[in-house]
Amino acid sequence: MEGAIMAAFYKSVEELRRATRFQCSSGNFTFDESQTLGACHRCNDVTSQLVEREGGFDDFLDTMAKYEHGWKYPPANALYLSNGHLITNSNGCRLYDNDGDCPTSRFTSTTFGTGNPNKTVSMKGVDTLLWSMSFIYPNFAALSNSGLFAPSMLGSKGNQGNAPAVTWPTIKLDASECALYYCLKNVTSTVKVNELTESFTEFDGVTRTPGSRNDIGSSSQVQDLLRENARKSEFQAPADEARSLEFHKMWSVLGYNSLGLRDPSRPLLRSAEVQEDSIKSLSAHFQGLFRWKAWFDNATIRESLQNISGIMGLEDAVGFNGATTLEWLRQEEVVDQKSRPPMLGQLMPLSPPDHRKITSIFERMAFSMTNEMRRTSQPEDQAGYGRATMTHTGLVGGPIVLYRVVWPWVALHVASVVCACIFLLMTVYSSDHQDDAPLWKSSSLAAIRRGHDIGDLFGSAGSSVRDMEDIARRTYVGKRRINQEEAKPWIEETVEPAAKPRMEPRTP
Incomplete structure (x- = not known):
């Protein structure tokens, strides 16, 4: 104390408010109103x-x-x-x-x-x-x-x-x-977002419990000794000090029972004792x-x-x-x-x-x-900081799900993005390291240039793409690649090309 x-x-008052200990796993908690003995000021x-x-x-x-x-x-x-x-x-x-x-x-x-x-x-x-x-x-x-x-x-x-x-x-x-002065207080406590808020209201009209702070101690030996001392004038408090709670080195020698506090307007409220x-x-x-x-x-x-x-x-x-x-x-x-x-x-x-x-x-x-x-x-509360007896149970606020994370779906999208990135990098890497790749494999203009070599093979094809694909499946083309020629510029001096062997279709 x-x-x-x-x-x-x-x-400050705010620092003292935060000194109250509480446990609330959900971060939101509501306590019922409670009454406590306390100290009030005026x-x-x-x-x-x-x-x-x-x-x-x-x-x-x-x-x-x-x-x-x-x-x-x-x-x-x-x-x-x-x-x-x-x-x-x-x-x-x-x-x-x-x-x-x-x-x-x-x-x-x-x-x-x-x-x-x-x-x-x-x-x-x-x-x-x-x-x-x-x-x-x-x-x-x-x-x-x-x-x-x-x-x-x-x-x-x-x-x-x-x-x-x-x-x-x-x-x-x-x-x-x-x-x-000693008083009784009504306490309202709530926890919102892990922050405790308490309000105290003093009970009006609190008085001493009848018979409290009057009787001499219960032990017969002590009682006899105190009664003997009480007969001495130096141990008797003056009339204006009789009901005082003030400590006095002489008058306080007499033993008293505990001080009780009650609210006459609330007969069902349990009285507090000091x-x-x-x-x-x-x-x-x-x-x-x-x-x-x-x-x-x-x-x-x-x-x-x-x-x-x-x-x-x-x-x-x-x-x-x-x-x-x-x-x-x-x-x-x-x-x-x-x-x-x-x-x-x-x-x-x-x-x-x-x-x-x-x-x-x-x-x-x-x-x-x-x-x-x-x-x-209680005396046993001093070491445990009040956990033994000064505890109150309240209503825990249940969490409401606003967003639910479905991790398998998240993992699927992440894997798709990662695979696409890997495929793109592999494609860029392979294209960058094949210097002798034919131009017609990566350029539509190059394909047009070599179109006359295979144009006769599709002469009998119909007007649909499927007819052309069927002929392509049944036709074998001899492999020939002249990198030197393909590397030449398109516009150059006219040179009579050498005779080129025709590609003959073969049936598999």
Whole structure:
């Protein structure tokens, strides 16, 4: 599953679609609709819920950014969302300029990740939430349109003045929130010309199966131990965390049964189950990827957040647990861009982020995780890539014969053409190598020339060709060939020819 999550950052949706394995000998295949457990995503633009609060956040900023001691910075305003996620910088700070009233570290964007629906902005109704993140980041379109910012200006000195478009807190910010959660999907699969096409439709109204994710383990010894631990307050989750699927090092000690998902509108549809170990491990994995450990459950930061909630009246402030920063290294006079945690740079790159890019990554992540759930629903499927249990039978498209090749007929025509070519070549070859062949055998004019020699033999023949052929069969002609004479030119000086013996017919 870790590999499936990482694949979402460097593979497109089309590449992930082609990752599904199938076998179809005919090249055309139709599967019946099937249902599968999967991961779904949901993203909302929550820019309209950003609220600005003036002053009083300099102590919190000092805790998070670790100001250089001895420097006195102006008060810090903050913009925050309804879940307590905020972003703050010193007033008058030009985030992308090194000549401003800024500490060495400026927060260009912040994130807050959680697996508890009650700590989200717009995902409170998602009962099977696996992971949710809210993002606050600059509106780079507004920065570019102002003409005061370009990537080439990053870190340059004094080129932006005090323009509101690039100065905190008047710089324009956007906010988004995206979530991943367990769901049921309807899958339609077809194969045409050896290309698999699948469409996924999420079932609406999917809820937890009654009684799931509640009971403590079945083993009596384990059950007794867990019940004893459950009496301790540190192992008891607060009321707003009781139904959360989020992993916690203390509250997750208690054993739960598997999480069941069902669609009340389809009572005949078999419910899907997610094992408790899978839920805990996935939640812990997302926390490690997108939550900066140094900022999570930090006593100093927690105290600073409590002061904000009490003094500033910002209820349930959670601050942020991930951020991208620009740090001006004064000695080297360069800008260092950092993401905390580092994986945040892949989810929300330092290049201009926007709601569409963030949504695309969560879409690919949900798609890739669903593919992995379909392949390895059981432990024995991991080695066999899902061939043992995750198989479906469909209808094979039968081939239709449009053209039939009859090889004997093809061979006959080929043999006829080859024989004709051989006969032609032999004829050309034999004619070319018989220099003494009589002219009358290859020339109609030569035959006319010698016609007087045999003309009397056919005098008694009738008017038909058959009469001439009969006389020819009964007549013998003495062989005589004078090549020298036949080789002479037709027109020459007149010479009285010598007497020629007549050819007498003989009866066989």
